[in-house]
Amino acid sequence: MGSSLQAYLAEVNRAVSQQNSQALSQLIRVDSLKAKNAVAGALQPSNRVNLGQMCENIVSAGDGFMPEVMLAFCQCLCALQQKRFPDAYTSICSAVSGFVKEYKQAASAWVCGPLFTLIWNMRVVAAMADKHTQLKRNPNERPDKLKDVGNKLMKVFRDTLQGAGNREKKRATLYVVTQLFKIYFSLNTLQLCKNLIKAVESPQVIPFENFPVSHRVTYKFYVGSLSLFNEEFQRAEQELSYALQHCHKASVANKRLILQYLVPVKLLLGSLPRAGLLEQHQLPEYVPVVQAMRTGNVRLLDEALETHQEAFFRTGTYLVLERLRPSVHRTLFKKISLINKELNPTKAHQLPLELLQVGLKCVGVEIDIEEVECILANLIHRKYVKGYISHTKKIAVLSKADAFPKLCNATFADPT
């Protein structure tokens, strides 16, 4: 069965000598069936295979670093099949460091593809190793493999930034950055992302449009979500819209992910999605929220947040949606003021606070008159409503012209 391993290594060698990026990338994935079968065969105790020798002999193409890369890769696969995750992780790390040397030497940019695959391998194996450690709950072992990958990738990032020998190789940088983002997001060390973003935006790096589209979309997605968590909503909207626009038509799952963050941001900024968008992208949790925004139904907003709490907690958008409450109040008050206009056309701009209280009761929210005053005061302060309150007469005097300006013109940030 050593022959299937030989055949596999021969294929690898062919790919390297032809500088066939795609073929090599397919061959050196940890989940590639070909590779797994080849190694499984060699694992039989009856075959005493000298792996190192084999790699040296067969994988001779390239700049001389491939044998050690393939050796480490095969060892990793062996370890994975025997469920020895820490060993698998160490092997794949050596494979990556070996290949980085090849990358630095290579004259053309064909090495980028295989490099991406190897980095992806490293992250995936580290995640598996950490999960395994957590399940075992051994107090001596700590699940820090993913963190280690983060450190290693920073080095790779610097290497790609230099792009020794060929400027085209610098195109690998953004992929490394996105992988680092994924790691930081799963480890919840979001503060480390800031430095990466600064680095990508620095003039050292090649212009953003030169990177492959898929990398750009992923990058913008992560930067957008980060801005959302940091409550920089304008920026979040820009980044996420870019990501959505450039996202491939067919990648439905990705579009859904982007929209999960883009919808709340757009709602906050005052623009509602067109009918059918949410159904099309399978985002049922936002349907009642949008409905509440349209009709000013505060109770509906509360219910929506309760029912879909799980989904909102997971994406981290629960508290962002809570900030929609003033907008919903504003819509409700606008409707009540219109009703008031009809009832008392002569005193249209004088809105009794009691009416607001009754209106809120109609949608199922029972609160004191003082709380009504509080809500209204906040709305006036944030320029959602133009007018003022009279405490003794208990009425709100609204501006005769445009008492409820459009939401997109109002600010939701804390006014100074």
Next chain:
Amino acid sequence: MKKKNQKAEEKAQKLARKLAKTKVQSKAKKLKENFQKFLDKTDTACPEAVASGEDTRTSLVQSANTAAPKVLTIPTPPWASSSSRPKTNFSSTAVGTLVKTPQELARRLQREQRFKALETADHAHTGRSLVDSRAEGSTAIGTCSDLEKEYLRLTSLPDVASVRPPKVLKAALELTKKKWLDKPDYESACEQLKSIRQDLTVQYIKDELTVEVYETHARLALEMDDYCEYNRCQTVLKELYADGILGNQAEFIAYRILYALAYQENLHLELRHLPMQLRQHPFIKHALQVCKAIKARQHWRFFELFNGAPRMSPYLMDPHVKKLRDAAYSAIIKAYNAPPRLPLTFLQWQLGFSHPKHGQEDLAKFIRVQGGVVDLENGFIDVQLSRSAVIGPPRA
């Protein structure tokens, strides 16, 4: 170096012989001087020789003084009891290496015994440590029965007689709680709790009692704004709860949420890890409502929740109070126009100064800091005048 030493040795011997021979005083004096000079030189060259050199010096000088021809013998150093010590050669081993002679080894053994004596003096009655008793197979439980114990960092293995068993620790915890209620003294309470924690740790006890101790300490820390200690206790409690030990998990998760809200550390992560079964618990519901009130900037709702906050939550809600009050004040000043005067009682409730009597004074102080115009005797604030006045500190 060796050659030099040999030469120096020869010279020394020569000089010594001369000194011994001379009977003339003046000559002897001169020779002595030369000898001193020579010895000073050799001091720097062979520092090891210095120790013995000094003695050689004295002995040589002595022998010179006696004016009787003496054979040059190197005297033994004073600390050696029995001496068949080898001759200290100038060409002997270089600086720093120890000569492992039987005498040297004997001396080391003696020094060791001195330290051992100090150690055994510590363990007065039994001298058995907890580790020993655990090694012997019996469960490692202490035998001390003091209800109050000073907290000292462990520098040696814990002694069975100084560690308290769980029953005693429980009583000690009750005593600490009672003392805190009678007369709050944070330092002594902290010390007692730390020593209880230490006793629990060395006995590897991780049960409801441990949870209770850490919870109590965390609550005290919150009351006294000791966030370092609070965070330490929270970390341990998180692990204990994860191991399945029962305690007031909902309460402490609520604290985690409020802490993250106050200090903006990954609040969305805390929510993500909220266990399903606890989501409807009143404490957690309260904490979530606080989050919602803060995010929606509803100051009325916030102060209502503040007044009804369970257990230690008010301490964690404190950081928000100032910011929210400032925002609420500016909103009210902007929104209210006619009548130009607002009653202070109304503002009290809006701004969370709801304590009946001195609430108004605090409120007046607050307004004045903001640059507002307030009339305390008649109990109102002049909104129009306050609006035009210089607004106080910048608001976020």
